[in-house]
Amino acid sequence: MKITSSAMLASLLVAGCSATTPPDILPAFNPADPAMGVRDAHYHPVVVDYRHREPVDPQNWRRLNEERSSANPGAGL
Template sequence: MKIASSAMLASLLVAGCAATTPPDVLPAFNPADPVMGVRDAHYHPIVDSYRHREPVDPQNWRRLNDELSPKSNGAGS
């Protein structure tokens, strides 16, 4: 059992040393390089479409459902 464990550990060690580094996928980026340019930063307000809303009293559910439902009589059950 001890020999099998040693053999497996030795094979993992040899495989780890033989591994190559992954290829460079992205080009080297250097922020100080003027050729790379500067990305334009746009301002996007977070609360652009904010609308102030006030709490209201409860309304009649049946009337509200009738207003939101399709107008044809055959729709729904």
């Protein structure tokens, strides 16, 4: 049992040491290279669709579900 464990550990050690490094995914990319150019940065506001909402009293949940059901034309507006 001890010899089997040692043999497995040794084989893993040898396999780990013989592994090659992964190839460069973008070998031509260098951020310091002026030929690469500068990418455009677009501004996207975070609160574009913000709507202020106030708390309301509890309402009839069955009526609310029926108003928003897919069987109701214009649901989800």
